[in-house]
Amino acid sequence: MRKLYVLLFLSAMVVFAFGFAKFDGKNANTLAAKTATVEMTSPTGNGASEASPTYTTVTVVAGGTVSGTITYAGTAPAPAKLQVTKDVAVCGKEGHIDESLVVGAKKGVKDVVVSIKGVTQGKAMDALGTSFVLDQKVCTYKPHVVIVPVNKPLKILNSDGILHNIHTYGKKNPAKNIAQPKFKKELTETFAQPEAIPVKCDVHGWMSAWIIVAEHPYYTVTDADGKFTIADVPAGTYTVEFRQEKLGTQTKQVTVAASGTATLDFAYPAK
Secondary structure: HHHHHHHHHHHHHHHHHHHHHOOOHHHHHHHHHHHHHHHHHOOOOHHHHOOOOOOOOOOOOOEEEEEEEEEOOOOOOOOOOOOOOOOHHHHHHOOOEEOOOOOOOOOOEEHHHHHEEOOOOOOOOOOOOOOOOEEEEEEEEEEOOEEOOOOOOOEEEEOOOOOEEEEEOOOOOOOOEEEEEEOOOOOEOOOOOOOEEEEEEOOOOOOEEEEEEEOOEEEEOOOOEEEEEEEEEOOOEEEEEEEOOEEEEEEEEEEEEEEEEEEEEEOOOOO
């Protein structure tokens, strides 16, 4: 019986040695490459493609337009006034209001993020712009909602000449908590995963903004009248998402004809 155990052990060692010899550097690189491919392309894993699907720039022939107006159904709430409690000489130069819900005279809702879901190809990312800026001016973030493409630099300016602090609260992107003293007029940050990121200033608690990290260029933000336009949309049927920080997220379907204009108005229910 002891001899049988010895023979089995020696056989196992031979198999292990042979297998180890076969798993050389070439095979290791191949396995690593396959693993990386799975991580990047799996729609259900934790890889980058789940949050940032591949987008391809193509020439859009006979692209259409989606435009509309986002309104508030019911009596428009007046924005609350915010109290300046620090650095009053600078921050108190202007009045401050809560920008989390701003409704115009004709009930148009400002700063609604409008995006077309699931777009995988279309116009160039430069359609969103080539320079992306979030300024701190009179202790207010301007704009309140800024769109920046994935992995593109966002310039964060300090126009006030006092200490500010950028504190982001991303779920897919690592949180950033960065002091920006008066001598540091500009910071540059990038974000790898698409998501809506709330921003606060830990020095001036009333300051708030949103960074919208976009995986494709079919994003926009409504103006002061609640109006929006998204151009150069390939013909097809899409789901359009409306996101407002207080009123929530809603979706509607739209069909865009070649060279056509699709009107997509939407009213948020009163709260």
